[in-house]
Amino acid sequence: MKNISQILNVLLAAALVVLTIKMVNLNKNDEVVSSVAQPDALEMIMTRSSVRAYTDKVVEKEQIDKMLHAAMAAPTARNQQPWNFIVVDDRALLDDFAQTLPYAKMASQASVAIVACGNIDKALPGVAQSYWIQDVSAAVENLLLAAHFMNLGAVWTGVFPIPERVADVTRILSLPPNIIPLAVIPIGYPAGEPQVKDKWKPENVHYNKWN
Numbered sequence: 734m735k736n737i738s739q740i741l742n743v744l745l746a747a748a749l750v751v752l753t754i755k756m757v758n759l760n761k762n763d764e765v766v767s768s769v770a771q772p773d774a775l776e777m778i779m780t781r782s783s784v785r786a787y788t789d790k791v792v793e794k795e796q797i798d799k800m801l802h803a804a805m806a807a808p809t810a811r812n813q814q815p816w817n818f819i820v821v822d823d824r825a826l827l828d829d830f831a832q833t834l835p836y837a838k839m840a841s842q843a844s845v846a847i848v849a850c851g852n853i854d855k856a857l858p859g860v861a862q863s864y865w866i867q868d869v870s871a872a873v874e875n876l877l878l879a880a881h882f883m884n885l886g887a888v889w890t891g892v893f894p895i896p897e898r899v900a901d902v903t904r905i906l907s908l909p910p911n912i913i914p915l916a917v918i919p920i921g922y923p924a925g926e927p928q929v930k931d932k933w934k935p936e937n938v939h940y941n942k943w944n
Protein backbone atom coordinates (compact mmCIF):
# COMPACT_ATOMS: atom_id res chain seq x y z
CA MET A 734 0.00 0.00 0.00
CA LYS A 735 2.84 2.34 1.02
CA ASN A 736 4.58 1.50 -2.29
CA ILE A 737 1.50 2.36 -4.32
CA SER A 738 1.19 5.69 -2.56
CA GLN A 739 4.89 6.42 -3.24
CA ILE A 740 4.47 5.55 -6.93
CA LEU A 741 1.39 7.78 -7.15
CA ASN A 742 3.32 10.64 -5.54
CA VAL A 743 6.17 10.26 -8.04
CA LEU A 744 3.68 10.20 -10.95
CA LEU A 745 1.94 13.30 -9.60
CA ALA A 746 5.26 15.13 -9.23
CA ALA A 747 6.27 14.15 -12.78
CA ALA A 748 2.92 15.38 -14.13
CA LEU A 749 3.41 18.70 -12.34
CA VAL A 750 6.90 19.11 -13.84
CA VAL A 751 5.57 18.38 -17.36
CA LEU A 752 2.67 20.83 -16.85
CA THR A 753 5.02 23.56 -15.60
CA ILE A 754 7.37 23.12 -18.59
CA LYS A 755 4.37 23.27 -20.96
CA MET A 756 3.06 26.47 -19.35
CA VAL A 757 6.48 28.13 -19.54
CA ASN A 758 6.69 27.23 -23.25
CA LEU A 759 3.16 28.53 -23.78
CA ASN A 760 4.14 31.90 -22.31
CA LYS A 761 7.28 31.95 -24.46
CA ASN A 762 5.11 31.32 -27.54
CA ASP A 763 2.82 34.18 -26.50
CA GLU A 764 5.84 36.48 -26.39
CA VAL A 765 6.91 35.30 -29.84
CA VAL A 766 3.40 35.84 -31.24
CA SER A 767 3.11 39.35 -29.77
CA SER A 768 6.57 40.30 -31.01
CA VAL A 769 5.67 39.38 -34.61
CA ALA A 770 2.04 40.55 -34.47
CA GLN A 771 2.79 44.04 -35.75
CA PRO A 772 4.52 43.07 -39.02
CA ASP A 773 1.82 40.45 -39.64
CA ALA A 774 -0.92 43.03 -39.22
CA LEU A 775 0.94 45.43 -41.52
CA GLU A 776 1.36 42.68 -44.09
CA MET A 777 -2.40 42.09 -43.99
CA ILE A 778 -3.08 45.80 -44.52
CA MET A 779 -0.62 46.01 -47.42
CA THR A 780 -1.97 42.93 -49.21
CA ARG A 781 -5.70 43.65 -49.02
CA SER A 782 -7.39 44.29 -52.33
CA SER A 783 -10.92 44.45 -53.66
CA VAL A 784 -12.15 41.00 -54.66
CA ARG A 785 -15.00 40.87 -57.14
CA ALA A 786 -15.15 37.17 -58.17
CA TYR A 787 -15.98 34.34 -55.78
CA THR A 788 -16.20 30.56 -55.69
CA ASP A 789 -19.35 28.72 -54.53
CA LYS A 790 -17.88 28.04 -51.07
CA VAL A 791 -20.12 29.32 -48.31
CA VAL A 792 -18.84 31.85 -45.77
CA GLU A 793 -19.49 30.40 -42.30
CA LYS A 794 -21.45 32.17 -39.57
CA GLU A 795 -18.37 32.19 -37.34
CA GLN A 796 -16.46 34.15 -40.01
CA ILE A 797 -19.34 36.58 -40.41
CA ASP A 798 -19.34 37.12 -36.62
CA LYS A 799 -15.59 37.80 -36.68
CA MET A 800 -15.99 40.40 -39.45
CA LEU A 801 -18.81 42.07 -37.51
CA HIS A 802 -16.67 42.13 -34.34
CA ALA A 803 -13.81 43.69 -36.31
CA ALA A 804 -16.19 46.28 -37.79
CA MET A 805 -17.48 47.28 -34.37
CA ALA A 806 -13.92 47.57 -33.02
CA ALA A 807 -13.42 50.66 -35.20
CA PRO A 808 -12.96 54.09 -33.64
CA THR A 809 -15.95 56.44 -33.67
CA ALA A 810 -16.31 60.12 -32.79
CA ARG A 811 -17.04 60.36 -29.07
CA ASN A 812 -17.48 56.57 -29.15
CA GLN A 813 -21.03 56.99 -30.46
CA GLN A 814 -20.93 53.78 -32.57
CA PRO A 815 -23.70 55.19 -34.80
CA TRP A 816 -24.11 52.09 -36.92
CA ASN A 817 -26.05 48.99 -37.77
CA PHE A 818 -24.92 46.10 -39.97
CA ILE A 819 -27.28 44.00 -42.03
CA VAL A 820 -26.12 40.52 -42.99
CA VAL A 821 -27.68 39.50 -46.28
CA ASP A 822 -27.44 35.85 -47.32
CA ASP A 823 -30.80 35.60 -49.08
CA ARG A 824 -29.97 34.84 -52.71
CA ALA A 825 -32.93 36.86 -54.02
CA LEU A 826 -31.76 39.95 -52.12
CA LEU A 827 -28.14 39.47 -53.28
CA ASP A 828 -29.41 39.21 -56.87
CA ASP A 829 -31.48 42.33 -56.31
CA PHE A 830 -28.31 44.24 -55.27
CA ALA A 831 -26.52 42.93 -58.36
CA GLN A 832 -29.31 44.03 -60.68
CA THR A 833 -30.03 47.37 -59.03
CA LEU A 834 -26.67 48.78 -57.97
CA PRO A 835 -24.60 49.72 -61.03
CA TYR A 836 -21.23 48.60 -59.64
CA ALA A 837 -22.25 45.67 -57.46
CA LYS A 838 -22.77 42.93 -60.07
CA MET A 839 -20.48 40.65 -58.05
CA ALA A 840 -23.17 40.44 -55.33
CA SER A 841 -24.94 37.74 -57.34
CA GLN A 842 -21.89 35.46 -56.89
CA ALA A 843 -21.18 36.35 -53.27
CA SER A 844 -21.99 33.99 -50.42
CA VAL A 845 -23.06 36.91 -48.28
CA ALA A 846 -23.09 40.71 -48.25
CA ILE A 847 -22.86 42.92 -45.22
CA VAL A 848 -24.56 46.28 -45.52
CA ALA A 849 -22.90 48.89 -43.31
CA CYS A 850 -25.36 51.59 -42.28
CA GLY A 851 -25.29 54.81 -40.33
CA ASN A 852 -27.89 55.19 -37.62
CA ILE A 853 -28.85 58.87 -37.42
CA ASP A 854 -30.61 58.34 -34.08
CA LYS A 855 -27.26 57.33 -32.59
CA ALA A 856 -25.21 60.03 -34.36
CA LEU A 857 -23.87 63.16 -32.69
CA PRO A 858 -26.07 66.30 -32.75
CA GLY A 859 -25.55 69.40 -34.91
CA VAL A 860 -22.68 69.79 -37.34
CA ALA A 861 -20.95 66.76 -35.78
CA GLN A 862 -23.73 64.53 -37.10
CA SER A 863 -21.76 63.87 -40.30
CA TYR A 864 -19.08 62.12 -38.28
CA TRP A 865 -21.23 59.01 -38.75
CA ILE A 866 -19.86 58.78 -42.30
CA GLN A 867 -16.28 58.52 -41.05
CA ASP A 868 -17.30 56.19 -38.22
CA VAL A 869 -19.04 53.73 -40.54
CA SER A 870 -16.22 54.00 -43.09
CA ALA A 871 -13.69 53.02 -40.42
CA ALA A 872 -15.88 50.01 -39.61
CA VAL A 873 -16.02 49.04 -43.28
CA GLU A 874 -12.23 49.07 -43.58
CA ASN A 875 -11.89 46.94 -40.44
CA LEU A 876 -14.41 44.51 -41.90
CA LEU A 877 -12.52 44.30 -45.21
CA LEU A 878 -9.27 43.62 -43.36
CA ALA A 879 -10.87 40.92 -41.22
CA ALA A 880 -12.21 39.26 -44.38
CA HIS A 881 -8.76 39.36 -45.95
CA PHE A 882 -7.22 37.97 -42.75
CA MET A 883 -9.54 34.93 -43.04
CA ASN A 884 -8.61 34.45 -46.73
CA LEU A 885 -11.99 35.72 -47.84
CA GLY A 886 -12.47 38.24 -50.62
CA ALA A 887 -14.62 41.33 -50.26
CA VAL A 888 -15.25 44.66 -51.92
CA TRP A 889 -16.65 47.97 -50.70
CA THR A 890 -19.44 48.98 -53.07
CA GLY A 891 -20.51 52.54 -52.51
CA VAL A 892 -24.09 53.49 -51.67
CA PHE A 893 -24.16 56.75 -49.66
CA PRO A 894 -24.06 59.60 -50.78
CA ILE A 895 -25.57 58.61 -54.15
CA PRO A 896 -29.33 59.28 -53.59
CA GLU A 897 -30.60 56.61 -56.04
CA ARG A 898 -28.43 53.91 -54.48
CA VAL A 899 -29.50 54.89 -50.96
CA ALA A 900 -33.14 54.74 -52.10
CA ASP A 901 -32.64 51.36 -53.79
CA VAL A 902 -30.91 49.69 -50.82
CA THR A 903 -33.47 51.25 -48.44
CA ARG A 904 -36.26 49.72 -50.52
CA ILE A 905 -34.61 46.31 -50.97
CA LEU A 906 -33.92 45.93 -47.22
CA SER A 907 -37.00 47.82 -45.95
CA LEU A 908 -34.82 50.14 -43.91
CA PRO A 909 -36.45 52.69 -41.57
CA PRO A 910 -35.77 56.41 -42.25
CA ASN A 911 -33.06 56.77 -39.55
CA ILE A 912 -30.91 54.04 -41.13
CA ILE A 913 -28.70 55.16 -44.04
CA PRO A 914 -26.86 52.48 -46.04
CA LEU A 915 -23.25 53.56 -46.64
CA ALA A 916 -21.82 50.47 -48.32
CA VAL A 917 -22.82 47.04 -49.54
CA ILE A 918 -19.91 44.63 -49.04
CA PRO A 919 -20.21 41.38 -51.03
CA ILE A 920 -18.03 38.63 -49.51
CA GLY A 921 -16.95 35.18 -50.65
CA TYR A 922 -13.95 32.99 -51.24
CA PRO A 923 -11.81 34.58 -53.97
CA ALA A 924 -11.95 32.94 -57.41
CA GLY A 925 -8.40 33.44 -58.66
CA GLU A 926 -5.52 35.36 -57.18
CA PRO A 927 -6.48 38.87 -55.97
CA GLN A 928 -4.25 41.59 -57.47
CA VAL A 929 -2.70 43.98 -54.98
CA LYS A 930 -2.06 47.53 -56.24
CA ASP A 931 0.96 49.51 -55.14
CA LYS A 932 -0.45 52.92 -54.24
CA TRP A 933 2.60 54.35 -52.47
CA LYS A 934 3.20 57.91 -53.73
CA PRO A 935 5.78 59.85 -51.74
CA GLU A 936 4.56 63.12 -53.29
CA ASN A 937 1.34 62.75 -51.28
CA VAL A 938 3.24 63.12 -48.04
CA HIS A 939 4.15 66.49 -46.50
CA TYR A 940 6.17 67.07 -43.38
CA ASN A 941 5.20 69.94 -41.14
CA LYS A 942 4.09 72.75 -43.52
CA TRP A 943 2.92 72.13 -47.13
CA ASN A 944 6.17 73.19 -48.84
Ligand SMILES: Cc1cc2nc3c(=O)[nH]c(=O)nc-3n(C[C@H](O)[C@H](O)[C@H](O)COP(=O)(O)O)c2cc1C
Pocket residue numbers: 781782783784785836837888889890891892928930
Ligand atom coordinates in the same frame (compact mmCIF):
# COMPACT_ATOMS: atom_id res chain seq x y z
C1 LIG B 1 -16.27 54.80 -51.08
C2 LIG B 1 -15.92 53.64 -52.00
C3 LIG B 1 -16.84 53.24 -52.93
C4 LIG B 1 -16.54 52.15 -53.77
N1 LIG B 1 -17.49 51.71 -54.65
C5 LIG B 1 -17.24 50.61 -55.40
C6 LIG B 1 -18.28 50.05 -56.19
O1 LIG B 1 -19.41 50.53 -56.21
N2 LIG B 1 -17.99 48.94 -56.92
C7 LIG B 1 -16.74 48.36 -56.88
O2 LIG B 1 -16.55 47.36 -57.57
N3 LIG B 1 -15.74 48.86 -56.13
C8 LIG B 1 -15.96 49.96 -55.37
N4 LIG B 1 -15.00 50.44 -54.54
C9 LIG B 1 -13.69 49.78 -54.48
C10 LIG B 1 -12.64 50.60 -55.21
O3 LIG B 1 -12.86 50.55 -56.60
C11 LIG B 1 -11.25 50.06 -54.85
O4 LIG B 1 -11.05 50.14 -53.46
C12 LIG B 1 -10.13 50.80 -55.56
O5 LIG B 1 -10.19 50.57 -56.94
C13 LIG B 1 -8.76 50.39 -55.06
O6 LIG B 1 -8.57 49.02 -55.25
P1 LIG B 1 -8.25 48.03 -54.02
O7 LIG B 1 -9.42 48.05 -53.09
O8 LIG B 1 -8.09 46.69 -54.68
O9 LIG B 1 -7.02 48.50 -53.37
C14 LIG B 1 -15.27 51.50 -53.68
C15 LIG B 1 -14.37 51.93 -52.72
C16 LIG B 1 -14.69 52.96 -51.87
C17 LIG B 1 -13.70 53.37 -50.79
